[in-house]
Amino acid sequence: MSAAVIQFDGVTRRFGDVLALDDVTLEVGAGELVGLLGPNGAGKTTLLSLVSGLRRPDSGTVTLCGQDPRDAAARIGLGTTPQETGLPDSLKVREVVDFVGGHYPDPMPRGELLERFGLEGLAARQTGGLSGGQKRRLAVALALVGRPRVVLLDEPTTGLDVEARHILWQALLDYHADGATILLTSHYLEEIEALAQRVVVIGDGRVLADDSLAAVLDLVAVRRVVLSAPGAEAAALAALPGVVGVRHEAERWTLLAADADRVVRELVRADVPFSGLEVRGASLEEAFLALTSAEPTAPDPVADDGLPLFAERSAAERRRSERRRAAAGRDPDRRTADRRQGARRANEENPR
Numbered sequence: 148m149s150a151a152v153i154q155f156d157g158v159t160r161r162f163g164d165v166l167a168l169d170d171v172t173l174e175v176g177a178g179e180l181v182g183l184l185g186p187n188g189a190g191k192t193t194l195l196s197l198v199s200g201l202r203r204p205d206s207g208t209v210t211l212c213g214q215d216p217r218d219a220a221a222r223i224g225l226g227t228t229p230q231e232t233g234l235p236d237s238l239k240v241r242e243v244v245d246f247v248g249g250h251y252p253d254p255m256p257r258g259e260l261l262e263r264f265g266l267e268g269l270a271a272r273q274t275g276g277l278s279g280g281q282k283r284r285l286a287v288a289l290a291l292v293g294r295p296r297v298v299l300l301d302e303p304t305t306g307l308d309v310e311a312r313h314i315l316w317q318a319l320l321d322y323h324a325d326g327a328t329i330l331l332t333s334h335y336l337e338e339i340e341a342l343a344q345r346v347v348v349i350g351d352g353r354v355l356a357d358d359s360l361a362a363v364l365d366l367v368a369v370r371r372v373v374l375s376a377p378g379a380e381a382a383a384l385a386a387l388p389g390v391v392g393v394r395h396e397a398e399r400w401t402l403l404a405a406d407a408d409r410v411v412r413e414l415v416r417a418d419v420p421f422s423g424l425e426v427r428g429a430s431l432e433e434a435f436l437a438l439t440s441a442e443p444t445a446p447d448p449v450a451d452d453g454l455p456l457f458a459e460r461s462a463a464e465r466r467r468s469e470r471r472r473a474a475a476g477r478d479p480d481r482r483t484a485d486r487r488q489g490a491r492r493a494n495e496e497n498p499r
């Protein structure tokens with residue numbers, strides 16, 4: 148793997164009672180384009196804020212290019228666009244670009260920057276007169292004006308229409324092809340598919356998966372099998388091979404599984420009387436939740452009310468479970484090492 152540009156080693160960060168990051172170990176190598184995927188509140192923004200030196204970890208270490216990100220010198224080669232940005236309404240686009248570019252020794256020429264983001268016709272427009280999508284493109288463009296070698300983007304295309312999103316994706320792919328390291332968060336699987344070669348899935352402050360795009364797509368490819376089965380029991384359904392989640396709502400059962408056909412075969416084999424079968428793709432949120440609660444060795448206990456399931460377990464419960472597995476001979480650190488190895492493999496398969 149190339150030298151680590153961003154490194155997290157056993158990083159924990161709390162906000163009061165909220166454990167925003169829980170013992171995160173992660174490396175991003177030079178030239179990687181890594182997507183951070185996870186549901187609301189997973190810890191993605193917190194992770195980026197530690198890389199950009201806005202916050203410090205409670206424990207563990209974060210380095211940016213081998214240095215503490217809170218040192219200004221470490222951030223000289225960093226460009227970032229937070230989730231929410233404000234632009235001075237009365238300044239023209241060219242004035243904003245020149246102002247920000249003026250802080251860097253070798254800024255990207257204004258014309259080139261605006262062209263990359265499809266904003267070339269808008270240099271003389273006051274930023275207050277830009278559409279929401281144009282403002283967002285300008286905000287992301289400003290992250291690149293200083294020609295940073297490391298770019299952090301928090302949900303870069305949220306709220307953009309399809310065309311604006313594609314322009315922005317292309318601008319980022321081109322910039323990455325020039326050699327930059329990019330770490331971005333997204334709620335859109337489509338965005339991660341379009342951009343990332345490596346995907347880190349975060350849930351409840353922990354790294355749930357860190358692998359090549361293809362491997363993570365497999366992990367989140369969850370299907371939803373919906374059926375009526377009066378008299379069926381949640382525990383029995385949850386125990387069917389391949390089922391990773393069960394929900395009972397409005398007299399209908401929803402079973403989450405990677406292989407819907409297998410679930411149907413298992414229902415028949417177990418002689419569960421059912422009707423009104425529907426198979427649908429699960430939402431990304433459901434896939435995350437199934438992944439969050441996935442226990443490779445033992446199925447989760449199902450709550451008495453039949454509404455257990457995914458993501459219902461607290462971080463403390465998961466830690467207890469991890470300790471149990473460790474006591475039973477499975478070393479949780481080993482999984483971190485496995486994840487790192489997965490990332491390294493992905494990198495070797497996609498050399499830059």
Ligand SMILES: Nc1ncnc2c1ncn2[C@@H]1O[C@H](COP(=O)(O)OP(=O)(O)OP(=O)(O)O)[C@@H](O)[C@H]1O
Binds near residue numbers: 163186187189194
């Ligand atoms: N300044 C803060 N004060 C209190 N709690 C915070 C603060 N910042 C983040 N949190 C909490 O930490 C957890 C992680 O938040 P974070 O913003 O990192 O998640 P996220 O994955 O970026 O979510 P989203 O996708 O919604 O932006 C959440 O429970 C959030 O409420």
